[in-house]
Amino acid sequence: MTALPRAVDLGLIGCRVCGLVCRNVAGDERLDGDGVDDAMACPRCGSALRRRKWNSYARTWALLIAGFILYIPANVLPIMRTASLNDIDDNTIISGVVELWTAGSADLAVIVFVASIVVPMLKFLSLGMLLVSSRRGSDWARPQRAKLYRLVEFIGYWSMLDVFVVALLTALVRFSVLSRVEPLPGVIFFGLTVVLTMFASMSFDPRLIWDGRNTDD
């Protein structure tokens, strides 16, 4: 594996849009393709030429941290108000899960719990782990980490379940006095969290997993 050369070893870079392969110009700070101060563009289609996703670590970290920060109010603030004839009930995510559980809908409670609590947390942990291990260039369980990344990307949007539930209920349950459902600020934060983590996983470049310097050199 270490014997086989990679594009960077050959001084080549491909355009991701039109497929044109270009050569790096050694000596030119902007065109040497070493990943430092590069400012290359495809001579044919004009799109930026990058060896890895632009600024992947920083962007992923920034978006992940932002998502995590917003995840706190998303859990603390109530996301939904259920107002019936004699009762106004503000529910946070976890209180909704507890309510479903005590009401006997254990299956629903599990679904909501998984979608709203487990998945975001899993995303934070997985992406954080991927970022740290990739930065360190660890060669531990690389294929599994790659699989994990694909999983994270796939399940990312399922976390929007809660947001959809609130949106649907708000639209459907509108019997003015008898009962109504109103979204509360928590759901906005939760939605932002989900979007930001999705962006974070998008901005993470899985190729970084394989950029182990130890094995490369």
Add this chain to the structure above:
Amino acid sequence: MTEDSRVEQDPPSRDALPRPVVQQRRFKESLIWLVPVLAALVGLSLVIHNWMQTGPQIVVSFQSAEGLDAGKTPVKYKNVVIGRVKNIRLSSDHSHVLVSVALEKSAEGFATKGTRYWVVRPRIGLGGVSGIDTLFSGAFIGADVGESNQSQDEFTGLEAPPAVSHGALGRSFVLHSEDLGSLDVGSPVYYRRIQVGQVASYKLDADGKGVSLQIFVDGPNDRFVTASSRFWNASGVDLSVGANGLKLNTQSLAAVLAGGVAFQDPPGPHDSTPAPQDTSFQLFDDRATAMAPPDGEPHYIRMRFEQSVRGLAVDAPVEFLGINIGKVVSVRLDYDRKMQKFPVLVGAVVYPKRLGSAYDKLEALARERGENPDLSRTIGRLIAHGLRAQARTGNLLTGQLYVALDFVPHAAKATFDPDAKPLTIPTAPGSFDKLQEQMANIVDKLDKVPFDSIGKHLDQSLAGLDATLKQVNGQTLPAFKHTLDGVQQTMGSANEALSGDSPLQRNLGATLEQVQRMARSLRVLTDYLGGHPEALLRGRRADSPPTVQAPPNPPRQEDKP
């Protein structure tokens, strides 16, 4: 594979490949860090906002947590949410519940001394219905801010909403009454039958001898409470029978059921400056007493009745010539060792001022004479003129007695000590007692009648009578019967003699005929003599041709025997 093979088959020389062009990045890489910074700012702002919103935490104790819900039940002031119940727990001795309330920042002023908290639940009472909205929205805790600035975080919740909220326009007054009657917190206060306020609270006086009610009269009607206003208990129905007939007087139906207080200025000239806050008034039992002129100083008098006062109860009226001047306050038995009797001591309170101008005149008279114009002196003079207390029957059906101070003619002379304490009014037996006495006298006299000997004599007489009757039966009656038979015989013969075909009757008829004839001839003779008086001397002349007729009716008198 094909691509690989193509690459392998036709490996382009590295230098033949185009070199990339330079394109400057428009964004700095570090700009991406604005995203978490923004998120952090939002989070921070939430925390700050929350911190700003968090007000003081207070604990309110209630008798029961009925209707309260941790995390949900709001605390409201003027229907604005100022806080929320955080949790509910029992006190350590389980006697009440402690409700922790998180007030909002803006409601810091509610964590001060004097703030009152109570639970608003639906209430249905005689005075009305309140808190109906909480049927649907659930109970909430009502708050009313106090005046103090001293902060406090433990409160005792009221069990019922306070009648008057702090800062309401109006004034409160204090009413003193003997008892509470049917009044309650929230009972209406009426002025000319318009509700202008309500009873805010009540409590027993410190000495337990009365009740103090705090009432609140809403502005701007509080100006009608003047220094001389009279308050009376408007509960119930006032049924009076007067010379004009039956009169039923009530306040509104709610007041009849739930009680109420009414006030009005007395008639006539009076001080009509508005009464200041917390002025004390007396609460009268009814309108008539309230509107009556003031009673003035009460005087205690005592009366000593020698006879039974059955039917004389405490509160029985004391009347002077029919005017109610006071009431009986005590009826007690006493023992007189000398006379070996049980006199009854009746205590009464009289208000001489109720006599009105009469009393004023008596006073003036006493002053003219240079005497002490005291009740004792005045009454002493009246007693000398025969004023006595009598227990009289006020109601023949129930036998209720009242005490009448009246001038008794020919009253026995009584000793009166004007300096005695208490003042003792001599008594006279009442009209009913007198009647009883006279009845007793009659019975006594009847007792003296020798009914026994009368009976004996009567018996003897009756025996004699019996003998007489026997004699009558045996002897007199047969003789009488004999006599009667004789009489009957006589009557029979008389009847025979008088019957139509009897010889006597016939003879009588013949006789009468003859007499008739005789009378006719006599008339002829007298007529002739009338025409020819000379015939007496010369004798009858030869008959002339008959011209004179005999009269048709001969005079009857001459016919009768």
